Amino acid sequence: xxxxxxxxxxxxxxxxxxxxxxxxxxxxxxxxxxxxxxxxxxxxxxxxxxxxxxxxxxxxxxxxxxxxxxxxxxxxxxxxxxxxxxxxxxxxxxxxxxxxxxxxxxxxxxxxxxxxxxxxxxxxxxxxxxxxxxxxxxxxxxxxxxxxxxxxxxxxxxxxxxxxxxxxxxxxxxxxxxxxxxxxxxxxxxxxxxxxxxxxxxxxxxxxxxxxxxxxxxxxxxxxxxxxxxxxxxxxxxxxxxxxxxxxxxxxxxxxxxxxxxxxxxxxxxxxxxxxxxxxxxxxxxxxxxxxxxxxxxxxxxxxxxxxxxxxxxxxxxxxxxxxxxxxxxxxxxxxxxxxxxxxxxxxxxxxxxxxxxxxxxxxxxxxxxxxxxxxxxxxxxxxxxxxxxxxxxxxxxxxxxxxxxxxxxxxxxxxxxxxxxxxxxxxxxxxxxxxxxxxxxxxxxxxxxxxxxxxxxxxxxxxxxxxxxxxxxxxxxxxxxxxxxxxxxxxxxxxxxxxxxxxxxxxxxxxxxxxxxxxxxxxxxxxxxxxxxxxxxxxxxxxxxxxxxxxxxxxxxxxx
RNA sequence: UGGGGUAUGGCCAAGUUGGUUAAGGCACAUGGUUUUGAUCCAUGCAUUCCGAGGUUCGAGUCCUCGUACCCCAGCCA
Numbered sequence: 001x002x003x004x005x006x007x008x009x010x011x012x013x014x015x016x017x018x019x020x021x022x023x024x025x026x027x028x029x030x031x032x033x034x035x036x037x038x039x040x041x042x043x044x045x046x047x048x049x050x051x052x053x054x055x056x057x058x059x060x061x062x063x064x065x066x067x068x069x070x071x072x073x074x075x076x077x078x079x080x081x082x083x084x085x086x087x088x089x090x091x092x093x094x095x096x097x098x099x100x101x102x103x104x105x106x107x108x109x110x111x112x113x114x115x116x117x118x119x120x121x122x123x124x125x126x127x128x129x130x131x132x133x134x135x136x137x138x139x140x141x142x143x144x145x146x147x148x149x150x151x152x153x154x155x156x157x158x159x160x161x162x163x164x165x166x167x168x169x170x171x172x173x174x175x176x177x178x179x180x181x182x183x184x185x186x187x188x189x190x191x192x193x194x195x196x197x198x199x200x201x202x203x204x205x206x207x208x209x210x211x212x213x214x215x216x217x218x219x220x221x222x223x224x225x226x227x228x229x230x231x232x233x234x235x236x237x238x239x240x241x242x243x244x245x246x247x248x249x250x251x252x253x254x255x256x257x258x259x260x261x262x263x264x265x266x267x268x269x270x271x272x273x274x275x276x277x278x279x280x281x282x283x284x285x286x287x288x289x290x291x292x293x294x295x296x297x298x299x300x301x302x303x304x305x306x307x308x309x310x311x312x313x314x315x316x317x318x319x320x321x322x323x324x325x326x327x328x329x330x331x332x333x334x335x336x337x338x339x340x341x342x343x344x345x346x347x348x349x350x351x352x353x354x355x356x357x358x359x360x361x362x363x364x365x366x367x368x369x370x371x372x373x374x375x376x377x378x379x380x381x382x383x384x385x386x387x388x389x390x391x392x393x394x395x396x397x398x399x400x401x402x403x404x405x406x407x408x409x410x411x412x413x414x415x416x417x418x419x420x421x422x423x424x425x426x427x428x429x430x431x432x433x434x435x436x437x438x439x440x441x442x443x444x445x446x447x448x449x450x451x452x453x454x455x456x457x458x459x460x461x462x463x464x465x466x467x468x469x470x471x472x473x474x475x476x477x478x479x480x481x482x483x484x485x486x487x488x489x490x491x492x493x494x495x496x497x498x499x500x501x502x503x504x505x506x507x508x509x510x511x512x513x514x515x516x517x518x519x520x521x522x523x524x525x526x527x528x529x530x531x532x533x534x535x536x537x538x539x540x541x542x543x544x545x546x547x548x549x550x551x552x553x554x555x556x557x558x559x560x561x
Numbered sequence: 562u563g564g565g566g567u568a569u570g571g572c573c574a575a576g577u578u579g580g581u582u583a584a585g586g587c588a589c590a591u592g593g594u595u596u597u598g599a600u601c602c603a604u605g606c607a608u609u610c611c612g613a614g615g616u617u618c619g620a621g622u623c624c625u626c627g628u629a630c631c632c633c634a635g636c637c638a
Contacts, residue, residue: 196636
């Protein structure tokens with residue numbers, strides 16, 4: 001591939017790496033890692049980090065990226081999540097090859113390193129309880145004060161730490177702490193915890209351990225043990241960097257990776273905090289983590305978003321240290337762009353209005369050629385059955401149309417896509433005055449959609465033969481929230497009050513062209529003039545696909561109204 | 562003056578060591594093509610880079626002083 005066809009994005013992290021390479025730092029290696037805690041499902045925010053970490057590695061000669069589970073808090077973690085996370089990363093199109101690691105792989109080494117810290121008088125066992133620890137820590141503006149246990153001897157600390165591991169203490173009874181600086185203006189340096197006691201089973205190590213290492217201690221050491229060169233994380237860890245470096249400076253680790261922080265992704269009309277996503281699920285506002293309205297990877301997948309579109313999105317938004325809120329429209333646009341070129345066009349009527357073509361023979365059915373893609377003949381074509389009674393979209397008829405309305409109205413002529421010109425002769429209403437049926441006539445000369453006399457029609461509408469239609473369920477999804485910033489802390493209201501009550505519209509019986517009976521799970525189509533739809537990967541049955549609307553088409557007509 | 566960060570058009574974002582007309586995408590607007598009011602194509606869209614001073618022949622890029630916003634007081638990550 002030529003390099004100009006898809007130039008690498010320029011961002012501050014790549015600039016740092018370029019400099020490092022120029023200076024022969026890290027033996028000119030580039031080694032990153034994606035380090036999720038397996039305590040939930042991955043979402044679009046994680047996708048940014050995944051694309052960054054794997055993407056950077058991919059783009060440099062010999063660069064690699066590890067998948068590492070930061071599993072140091074057994075109470076919240078589970079194999080359900082390690083499984084789903086691996087699936088999601090793979091689905092996004094990335095490959096960690098044989099480099100799947102767990103922080104829990106390093107428990108024994110971490111324990112030995114901790115003893116080293118004690119021997120060097122850089123760590124001590126502290127018996128302050130939680131409240132006391134908080135008091136001793138001081139506040140943002142006042143320094144903390146040293147724990148009364150801070151000056152225990154190396155021997156005593158070694159003995160105590162061994163007994164912590166041997167389960168001789170209860171949860172919360174004591175901690176192993178780093179001995180740094182209780183007066184540091186950086187709270188993270190005020191003798192942070194290294195190990196705490198948790199008498200719970202770990203999803204991988206079972207009951208082997210009753211003490212678990214903290215993130216700050218574990219992460220930097222894990223990075224170093226794996227030979228990571230650039231440890232990319234989000235902005236809130238900026239204050240932790242001195243501690244990251246402190247641990248590595250004390251310990252005989254093989255290398256000292258550089259932590260670099262970037263801004264996490266925020267999307268408007270969306271929430272991405274794990275807590276809130278979880279609340280949506282447990283409170284039943286959505287059907288699960290994979291509800292098509294969820295910003296989770298599984299949700300977006302079920303919605304019909306493609307890995308390509310998500311990767312494209314992550315590339316377009318850039319990587320900076322600026323706190324920003326990206327317009328979801330950018331994501332939707334990436335989806336449309338990808339789907340436009342890859343999906344087959346089909347006809348489907350979601351809100352049917354019956355049309356009887358009076359001059360069309362009663363029993364006749366004809367088969368019409370219909371290409372799958374207007375700009376790409378390679379995608380082939382299928383046959384469309386046409387007959388006397390068809391459905392068109394309710395919104396494609398107006399009894400009293402405004403100017404600029406190109407569609408059907410009394411006495412008007414339109415083209416049925418790939419079929420004939422029809423003219424509306426009569427409007428039939430029910431007792432309540434609702435339009436229930438149109439009586440039309442067709443021009444046999446216009447088969448295929450062109451008039452031999454050269455006359456033009458302004459509008460082309462989609463349709464489906466009633467007799468041949470596949471009747472199935474279609475779900476129209478929309479944004480989950482009405483407000484651009486549902487979780488802004490400036491709102492007085494609870495974020496859930498901004499839930500969009502119309503985020504799902506269920507159509508029990510939509511009428512689709514019969515070829516769709518063969519659609520397979522996760523196939524995506526464009527229903528002409530209405531949007532992109534994907535076959536639900538859960539509720540679809542053989543021959544009876546259920547469709548989820550991925551995203552609508554752009555609609556400049558709707559905008560005009 | 563607790564500490565750490567960030568400020569470039571409606572939303573993102575590029576802008577190496579100061580040097581001509583401040584990339585690009587999204588959005589928006591207008592025109593063209595079109596059997597999807599889709600796609601596609603063309604054009605337009607920051608006398609200005611948070612503000613005020615200053616240095617300089619020349620500053621988004623350097624200096625000074627301000628302002629706004631974000632993060633930090635888990636035995637979570």
